[in-house]
Amino acid sequence: MSKLQNHTHDGQAPGRQTRDRSEPRFPGGPVADPAGSHHERRIRSFQPRRSRVTTGQGDALQRLWPLWGFEIDGHGVLDPAEMFDGLPVVLEIGFGMGEATAQMAAADPGTGILAVDVHTPGQGNLLGLAERNGLSNVRVANGDAIILLREMLVPGSLDGMRVYFPDPWPKKRHHKRRLIQPEFLTLAAKCLKPGAVLHCATDWEPYAEQMLDVLSAHPDFENTQEDGGYAPRPAFRPLTRFEGQGLDKGHVVNDLLFRRVG
Numbered sequence: 001m002s003k004l005q006n007h008t009h010d011g012q013a014p015g016r017q018t019r020d021r022s023e024p025r026f027p028g029g030p031v032a033d034p035a036g037s038h039h040e041r042r043i044r045s046f047q048p049r050r051s052r053v054t055t056g057q058g059d060a061l062q063r064l065w066p067l068w069g070f071e072i073d074g075h076g077v078l079d080p081a082e083m084f085d086g087l088p089v090v091l092e093i094g095f096g097m098g099e100a101t102a103q104m105a106a107a108d109p110g111t112g113i114l115a116v117d118v119h120t121p122g123q124g125n126l127l128g129l130a131e132r133n134g135l136s137n138v139r140v141a142n143g144d145a146i147i148l149l150r151e152m153l154v155p156g157s158l159d160g161m162r163v164y165f166p167d168p169w170p171k172k173r174h175h176k177r178r179l180i181q182p183e184f185l186t187l188a189a190k191c192l193k194p195g196a197v198l199h200c201a202t203d204w205e206p207y208a209e210q211m212l213d214v215l216s217a218h219p220d221f222e223n224t225q226e227d228g229g230y231a232p233r234p235a236f237r238p239l240t241r242f243e244g245q246g247l248d249k250g251h252v253v254n255d256l257l258f259r260r261v262g
């Protein structure tokens, strides 16, 4: 049974899931394991962070999580089209504070954005931005995107995927924690529709080179660029917070746009 069916039986809005209230995460409660206790993934692409949740973010989480929040718990099947009433759906992995996500949602109300991160202040920030800007096409998921792709999403259900400025993990001994690896691409390909585009961007040039290598070598993806290289920055991608910090340090930003073949 899909998540949607579950919720409809509970009398809740389609595609929306409330938290387990026995484990409060927001002000006053413990922080849940973002990878989900039943689904340990030893090598994680994110840093555990204990950032402070502001009053505004906490308020947004309390009020809006039951409406627009989604817990990646590894249980059940999630059909994004049901979550967004039939809109095409793009998955954004690692939205950070969510400013760029909200801008893209406002610019394209005909596309649903399923935005995933483990960062609680960012989740609250994005929910608040969605409310203030009257956005009905954003849902916020808490947890490890790998578990969402591997265990929950209906195969071939996504119209696109965005990974903007994933943690670069610059030290060699941490390279195994980088998100964009062949195994990740296989999971991404499983969830993307044929022809759907995976859009990555990074300001860390060695990581950009690695992305280009693994994407070019993967049998399920083809470069949208005839010269086989990086793509010009698409006009629809706003400057992200992390990108701005990289540009301040003189970093070069590269975009990669690869199409799911098949």
Ligand SMILES: C[S@@+](CC[C@H](N)C(=O)[O-])C[C@H]1O[C@@H](n2cnc3c(N)ncnc32)[C@H](O)[C@@H]1O
Pocket: 045, 046, 047, 093, 094, 095, 096, 097, 116, 117, 118, 119, 143, 144, 145, 146, 164, 165, 166, 167, 168, 179, 240, 241, 242, 243
């Ligand atoms: C460097 S930040 C970039 C944030 C934002 N895209 C930007 O450009 O400002 C990377 C984000 O990805 C998130 N992240 C990394 N791995 C993740 C995963 N496996 N699942 C969900 N979020 C992840 C981190 O928590 C972090 O917020």
